Amino acid sequence: MRNKITLLLLTQKGYEVLKALIADVPDVIHSVISAADPTVVKDFHDDIKKLCDHSGITFSNRTGRRTIDTEYAMAISWRWLIDARSTSLIVLHDSLLPKYRGFNPLVTALINGDDRIGVTAFYANDEYDRGDVIAQAETRVTYPMPIQKAIELVTENYKELALRIAKAIANGDRPSSYKQDEKQATYSLWRDEEDYAIDWHLSSDSIRRFIDAVGFPYKGASTTMDGRKMRILSAEAVDDVAIVNRSPGKLIFFQHGKPVIVCGNGLLRINEIIDDQTKSSLLPLPRLRVRFK
Template identity: 45%
Template sequence: MPVTLFLMTRKGLAVLDAVVNRYGPSAVGRVVGAADPAVERDYAAEIRDLAARYAIPYTERTGFAGPEPDGYCLAVGWRWLVRGTDRLAVIHDSLLPRYRGFAPLVSCLVNGEPRIGATALLASAGYDEGDILAQEAVDVSYPIRVADAIELLAPVYARLAVGFVGQVLAGGPVTGTPQDHSRATYALWRDDEDYRIDWTRPAGWIRRFVDAVGHPYRGASALVGDRLVRVLAAQERPDVPVENRTAGKVIFVDGGRPVVVCGEGLLRIDRLVDDATGEPLLPLARFRTRFG
């Protein structure tokens, strides 16, 4: 029986392309898609267009009546519960059982994990607790931007999806390996407040944070007075002794780029824009600037 695919993001597009190239369009019974206003580019149109190219039925999430009673489903990048089926697999952005939960790739990159990866698992009542079907890791080095990490993971997602769909098409039982729940860690949900830079953190941590929440996300934010700004690129700079260390204050200006005091170390902001207008804010207009 063909598989219903619930797809979002660049990784969802990679999955659809890989499954069709491996097994043909008949392997996919339907694609369910959705837009994501939380990112700059959500690939919703590309997924819809690719489904149309292969004559695969496509439905927007809001118009989807429900999965086939006996069919398998696979969710990639999906943000909502899929109801009406007990044959659901999910591909999750981490090497489970670590980083269960929300936006795990962002948390992995912020924490400087040396390996990222993805896990195909069976859905469960508790989030990301189901049996593992397969997982694959990728070594990374820093600095790395989240967009580049996504590109590294897209083929991983494709291989995991091809493996799952192959199991379904073979007609045998789809079974996995139980997780070691004692090793589980969790990643909390994120909202607009979680884009805000904590200048009391070390400069290296802030640099990873800036890179991890950049495009396709909205970018790390800060306040300059009452103005919300986005820090889109930054680099660590050598620290200096500061007798009255105050995180968030500009200490130097390097070619119009502010060098900001952090809890440990210094960070030079290389790209800064107004959140509301996108207007570039460098070179810095005022030396005595405090980032909050």
Template identity: 45%
Template sequence: MKRFAFYLLGKKGYLCLARFLEEYGGEAVAFVVSAKDKGVKKDYFDEISGLCRKYAIKLYERSERVCDSFDVSFAIGWRWMIPDSSKLIVFHDSLLPKYRGFSPLVNMLIRGEERIGVTALFASHDYDSGEIIDQQSIRITYPVKISEAIDKVSCLYEKVFLRIIGCLVFGEELKGAPQDEDVATFSLWRDESDYEIDWGVGSDELKRFVDAVGYPYSGAKTKLHGEWVRIADVELVKDVEVESRKSHLGKVIFMDDGCPVVVCGRGLVKVVNIVDANGNSLIGKISFRTRFGA
């Protein structure tokens, strides 16, 4: 039987490895490479490590040099360059050629895309531009939290992964189709500064942003009296006519049962989950004369 190598990160990587081991056992795994991810609250490194211990699989951390031989390798949830990409199949969180690059699922949700999905492709010199082996998508409706979207996409990952593994195990040739470069778009990496709320956008987009960068990520943030706070959930509120609106973005216009209703570039949002730097809820503790973002 072929020997497979895995570069895994996060829930999707963990679930695919777990399904592989259920079907084929640990002897078919040459090695696993994984890493801790400081950018999320739960990175599944411990779960992946646990599977490797259970099935006596050699586990490397990202910083370690890998010398073992293998027939085919998979990068699932992985976001770093892999030196040997000659026999590598990459799983990507978008419907390529759209959203090549980093944080595609988060950026798709912020943009309000109607379909999300996964693409399996052969690795290439330019990232996410190789020939497409398989692609699956699902329609979503808003509002949707990033954790829900990850669960939906994870199911597609497993489906595509098991289909490809089945072909390889039974000696079937994997064929790829070239991407249409004329419609390619790129999704850029996000860091801590990208979690800041822009009160100048419309309320619909603002809610999508809050939902897209929530758990397992750090969460949307804004300044309150000069200190950073995190907003985990907002609700849309029927808009009213605000005189000189651009001068009042981020200001509280109403209070609703202790929850501030805030002026956006278009529309209003009610902040229903907000915490300080120590994780303490601020609902019921915010004064009426408050401007967020300052």
């Protein structure tokens, strides 16, 4: 089907792009496919479905539909393989390719303290995230930068690119593209529950960025105390002191009633920490002799 797009959407970014397309170029949308994603607290699957139902757009779940019969498909935040043999598949990716090919690139960029984040639209091929680039949009950032704020920023990049591409397709134009520079390519690995764990041997600034980068809509940075898993949702680096027997992970003192933890370099004050199971606050901590692992 010419001049039409099948959308494969997930997360807030997919939802906001769908809203923007409906408002500006609704006729280019043929149908929407979405899926539930248990790896995040909120996947926007239900929001996407409700918006499709309200707008009269055909909606289907990933498990219930396999065939894409439009000239183009566009994938946003999609985590599964797509059979694109009969369509031109355009992927919008959370990085400025060829940097951070792979998984969770926005999280990786924030952990690394990058001063630019952004989105790349490219034609998918047989090797993931190596296709020809259609366009990029970027945003400069400063820290601290919570992941939710970063998502809101790159969502604007997503909308900008999606609208530009959709308008071209609606006009019967194939979006032009160019090759990636393989010499500049880097990769970001997939993350699972183990990757939420804080490494207290890192600097306090690095740990602060990590906590901010894996917060809501993700599960939150984890640590353990006496074998009990907990999530640190908010923290900030504070001035270091001279510790002659430095031991990362130990509580050194309380500041404004909040525990201050020794890091590999620097100190970190924990402002919000919850039990992983009950989600209840664990502040104030019951004692001074605490070691996080």
